[in-house]
Amino acid sequence: MAARAMFCMPAQTRLAQACATLLLASSGMAFAQDAAPTATATALDAVIVTAERREQNLQDVPVSVGVVQGDAMREFTTGGDDTLLALSGRVPGFYAETTTGRIFPRFYIRGLGNIDFYLGASQPVSIIQDDVVLEHVVLKSNPVYDLDQVEVLRGPQGSLFGRNTTAGIVKFDSIKPSDDFNGRLAASYGSFNTVSLDGGFGGPISDTLSFRVSTLYQHRDDWVDNVYAGPSADGTVTPKRDAMGGFDDRNIRLQLLLEPTDNFSLLASAHTRDYDGTSTLFLRNAVTRGSNRVDVPRDQVAYDEAQDNPQAYKTHGGSLKAVYDFGGVALTSISGYQTTSGYSRGDTDGGAAADYPVNGVPNGYGQSMGQVRDLDQYTQELRLASTGDAPLQWQAGAFYFNGKDITDFYQRAYFLQGGARNPNNWVRLRNSNTSWAGFGQLTWQATDALTLTAGVRHTRDAKETQLLKTADTAAGVVTYRGRTDVRLSDTQPSWDLSAMYALTDDVNLYTRVARGFRGPTIQGRSAAFNADFTTADSETIVSWEAGIKTSLLDNRMRLNLAGFTYTVDDIQLNGNDSNGNGVLFNADKATAYGMEADLDWRPIPNLALTAGLSLLRSKIEDERVYAQVCALNGVVVCTVNDPTIRVGANTFAQIDGNPLPNAPRYNVNLAARYDMPVSDSGAFFVATDWNKQGETSFVLYDSTEFTASGNFEGGLRVGYTGGYGAWEVAAFARNITNEKNLKGAIENYMAAVYNEPRIVGVSLNLRWD
Template sequence: MIRLNSRRVALARGVAVAAVVLGAGLARPVLAAETTAPVLGEVIVTAQKRAENINDVPESLTAISGDKLDAIRSSGGDIRVLSARVPSLVLESSFGRTFPRPYIRGLGNTDFDLNASQPVSFVYDDVVLENPILKGVPLFDIDQVEALRGPQGTLFGRNTPAGVLKFDSVKPSQTFGGYAEASYGTYGTTNLEGAVGGPIVADVLSGRFSALYQHRDNWIDNTFTHQNNATGGYDEYALRGQLMFAPTSQFNALANVHYFHLDGSPQIFRANIIQKGTSDFVPGFDVEKIAQDAQSRSFQKVEETGASLKMNYDFGGPVLTSVTGFEHVKVLSHGDIDGGFGAAFAPPSGPGLIPFPSESADGMPYHAQWSEELRLAGKHDALSYTVGAFYFFEDVKIDSFDYNTLAGGTQDGFAYQHQKTTSWALFGNADYKLTPQWTAGGGLRYSNDSKDFLAQRLVSPIGAPPTAVERANPTSDDVSFNVNTTYALTDDTNLYARIAKGYRAPSIQGRLLFGDTISVARKETLMSYETGFKADLFDKRARVDADVFYYKVDDMQLTAVGGGANFNQLINAKHAEGYGFEFDGEAEPIDHLIFTAGLSYNHTRIDDPNLTVQPCGGGCTVLDPAGALPGTVNINGNSLPNAPRWIANATASYSIPYGDGEFFVFTDWAYRSSINIFLYQSTEFTGQYLLEGGLRLGYRAAGGRWEAAVFGRNITNRIQLEGAIDFNNLTGFVNDPRTIGVEVKTKF
């Protein structure tokens, strides 16, 4: 049993009181409202694989839908728009619009390998998306997004010790309807999307077809090649078709096929944009300019196809559900990694010091993922239960290339990886109503994982000989569990507590272009303790929930990225821990005015006195003490990378009735405090705070039949370092600048 020290207990008590006060403050204006003021609609979630009120779910989660989801997706935003819009959630990417790297409560993975394992799982229409490229599929025609914080090892399985992001698209129905939406903004940013659905055979067969097209012009000038609008653009489109077959009241089957295509720019790396000795940009930094010699060869192509079949059969109480999924994705991304031109030994070079050029590409020529879940859920008197089995298989091949920029981009390096993953699990979860007010529950899951991996370098960019075929065959099993209890203090207020164990299977890092060996990380386990409350206040005109948590990770998998050797390596930290609080609130104090607010505090710490890594190779100011081995630093006590202490978000929506419709204004704001980008601490590789805001102004006809609006994203034009490349120089990448546009939408 993990024992909290007095300081953490005091913090837990303090933040719990603060959350209650903040919740009451958020809702206080409602006291002056008329009794006829509208109530907030019920929020239904499926975090426990059954539909239920969010207040009845004994864990920390946030649901996003409606105006907020539409607003943050304005201007063609990819899945990273969710970053900091949810308490304790950060998303970033060194790959571009695909390959998002998620972090919940500070837990994530900075690895950029196409085979990287992440502790936050994505579940899209009930199908787990394991490969990080799959997680970059765009959001369109979405009914709701749910962010589940903390271990989800019982119902969702392995590789979920940090949490789950769950996406549910709008499903077919027997009611005809749909929508069409178009927007255009800065940099030629274009977004076209729509959906249509309804009955095909009355009461038996219905369908829905959804489509998305997104475009942005190249908007970044290359001052080295003197080419204006050289890069930064993209074209992508996605399609989804669904058929719902329900011949009887007992049986239904939902078939889903989908396709996604991206042709665009990779992440834009910018050489020496960080001023040495600070975390500021160098004087004269311009987000619309780069100076690169390999940019003309940079590109990113992704093509993803998939299908799923979900079947339900009602036995007159218990419901048997089968979810079969198949996913296939191909990707090739080629980038100028050093972010500049030339080299110190081959002038001219710049901007700043370019010790050596780096131009590389990574591709996934083959990928296939199969998954099957079979579960039985039901209710008998005071008992609700779910039992099931899960199977997962993935086959992936990865190619890594290096190019000699100084020789016109001729290929001078090649390595490959091939991995097959097999996983299966048995699980059960149950809730029992001990009294009308008190419910207790819990669950168990047994997981078994095995990987068959090989990798080899055939051509070295630095003249080293080919490697032998490197192999690894890690296997593991584990029992995850959760125990929870909920007490209804009143009809509208629930208190809950939850203890949960999460598990991440062993990981393999097999990038051999610059190294001669692969690395394997042992399995990771996490124990989490959480308590909180959820309440509807003032006749359901306000809703608040808050929690405090503590977790400890054993054998935490970490990625030592880059360093002077330009080589990624997996390591296990003996322990890591985190604690903090989270708050969500929503209120409609008067007619037509709605507020939401979110706040989280996350304190993370690596706890391993003997853990050392190699620091940067690009001249940064390292703040950690020297390690036992030459050229290393000790990272014990450091916070986890990309783990801000504070995240805050807020939205406000106000409408003014006019004619048969209304004028409206909607604003949303997201803040994250500073972050440590890598495992080691340095002055330069510290991301300062980031605050981004959005604004929408428009008119909406009665019933939402149509609307027209102007919008802005990142309206303060705050540009900040989001990440860095640490092996060569002070190279980094940044967030998107301000965009302004117009949007029209119609529903039918």
């Protein structure tokens, strides 16, 4: 028990107590089962992961990996939830949020992420779908469907995968073509006319060629009323029932697998997405000064502008993966191409200015639109790797990345009607990013019990942002005086060392140290306000980790624990200026420590339990760094608990010692399913899942209002499964208690962002072979 408890770090806190409770409970459960009569429960299946670019048992990998199977992921999205945001809180150490709708989720692992809503923002979490790294924030929103498995690789993963990452990787693997005809369909219908269809089918075309077609369709009717009844400066029609909140997300993917010989395979994949819906709805003054409680209606807004917050994107892409086994050595080539275009527009003040007058004058107008006119991303990876089971395994390769886009940003005056309109109130940027890397890894089984691994990567990362059009006056006068072409580059090594020791057949101990880096970043959107670009230099991280992976109770319980600590030097942070515009800067460093626990248990026949716990303490360390606080018309509108200074009309808070933004201090997730057989082939079942989030700050400075504490959501499914698992019908509820959780804010307008409402409905799952 002492070995388990050591990962819970400082005692005498509620988080430490929660950690101890879970570990004691798991030990107590193990003891109780050992002592009980042997009523055989189903053993756990092995979980196979590719965290080191090879197929390995999860328990044999010296990395902290959270795994969600495709069926479990589909349960979370039954109610039409965004397929990526739905993963938040379901994997210890992983968090996701958005203030830009379904098209722009932001990801955090162990507290590291980026709160910037800029369309060219760099993120320290990499998203990899079917072996292709997705770098641009719009590409990262590509939904996952017909999913086989999700792997969340925690901590720096700079040696083997795609782009460098200081936080970790979320890796999605779709179901691949096979030489047997098979298929599956998950269909649901719920509140607000919410429809979700997630399916795939395929099989052999010939002896050497097979296919799989996969699709996702999600729809929700508009369900949010716009109750504003005054004039609109941009022609928005108000009031209007069922004006916003809906979406249509249409996706299809085709895969072809050619296997002409036993030692060669070629997998070709092409996909397309057509999405339109509503960008994030902000609720002005939903946050009350002096409290973080919010309780305003979720189904109505009062917007005077922005034409109902429309959002639409089209994305296409494809990849080729070729593998040739020379006998003892395999060569893998992965080529990828992605493109997208679209826009997102919103009433960013979250309300009608006429409803918030100052001295009888409407106060606080805000509207903007970001538009990606064209984006092209090319990736190429070549990798040589040893095969077989020799004591020494190796792999080496090279990676190339090239991403280019043209992006426009439009401000309010562009949309106005009459004499107030300024048709020149927008900017156009050209962004480019190229990266070259060489990498390698050695794994040596030194003894029957001890395995050592070392990996290294050398990367050059270069970025350029050009201002193609400035935000001029209505008469066409150029007032911008900042830079119009900024180039940054850096070359850095990444590496990791790890050791795995098999204490027994069922208990593995491991330790790992890793270094990663994130290249320099440019914030070009500032030019929309005639402000110069802001930039941030590269950040680097060194992370230490130790853990235990266990298979207990005759393989009926899998309990994995990891403790970690890291330091990020020159951490890239993002604040806001007086226009709400993102400002990049580096702080000296950030430090953190914490732990994760993953539990999968089959205590009795027909009962499955899973649980996860993450604990985190993070801290920004730089006495020289300040962030601008919530202010409207020069007046601070929220409660700032940090020391502040005034610079002109603006107020800045010292953020030294504060936690990283969107870094929950703890997260607990629980899920259970119990089947009640009524025949050899069928059973009634009840399943539930819950997650609870600890204190989380949404901003860099310490405020009373812009924090969440105790957010939680739950889901329930009750139904019948028949045909030996071939079909299932159920009634379900997502966010069953209809919790109103604060997920983000626009500070100067005290505007809140809520989570999704309760969705109740029915679902049907089918499988066929």
